[in-house]
């Protein structure tokens with residue numbers, strides 16, 4: 225009997241969909257009545273690639289009114305009716321998932337839980353606050369809200385706040401930690417060859433690491449980095465609570481933010497981030513309140529549906 229049998233048996237009869245955004249894949253569950261309890265063992269069982277369905281994370285679509293975090297958001301944003309309850313593959317909770325948001329909204333639309341035509345925008349609840357998601361002709365764009373340095377004092381002059389060691393990385397490298405609602409540590413490497421040589425089967429070591437752990441993005445620039453006003457980088461990522469993934473949306477936002485700061489290219493507001501699973505677009509928009517919002521755009525696909533049993 226597999227180690228996850230009991231956890232999967234407890235979910236017998238539950239319907240699910242499997243979806244991905246640039247290869248970052250998720251098990252999606254619709255829970256309109258707020259009755260599905262997702263304990264860590266159940267999430268780990270669903271996400272297990274050999275003994276379960278398999279995925280980098282599990283997403284429960286639940287009306288905001290059924291969660292304490294959701295109710296708190298509804299007071300100010302009554303339109304954020306649906307909440308993305310996101311869990312990493314190991315069962316841990318994360319505040320945010322950029323690829324997950326696109327796949328989550330695509331799931332809501334496909335399940336006919338919300339109507340959303342191309343060009344229309346939907347407010348959704350997340351643990352990192354309300355996000356506005358616009359349906360595009362092909363994919364979705366999310367206003368991720370403002371980015372910030374995790375340690376503004378250490379990151380002074382946008383240089384570095386930590387040092388990262390990883391298997392396959394020749395020397396420890398300086399890195400910069402950025403919050404996109406969830407934590408990221410961005411490590412610049414010299415070339416695409418350096419990127420390819422990394423062994424991310426083991427977690428990189430970040431010193432000092434942000435409290436609660438971090439997602440680590442390794443980034444190399446195309447040559448030239450900026451072409452026709454667009455910044456271009458390649459990225460690999462080791463995600464907190466998961467391992468190496470084919471893509472990370474919030475990681476792409478953090479990577480573009482750090483590269484833009486290091487290169488002193490604040491004028492360059494459009495970036496393309498190539499990840500092993502595809503391409504993500506990251507744009508920076510100045511807001512009247514003085515903050516800078518990050519907009520992430522990319523595809524979302526559902527690939528199959530099933531019933532646990």
Ligand SMILES: N[C@@H](CCC[C@H](N)C(=O)O)C(=O)O
Pocket residue numbers: 248281312317318319320321322323324406407439463464465466469471472473474475
């Ligand atoms: N893949 C996601 C990020 C998922 C959460 C992350 N592992 C964390 O623990 O913060 C994305 O697309 O942003």
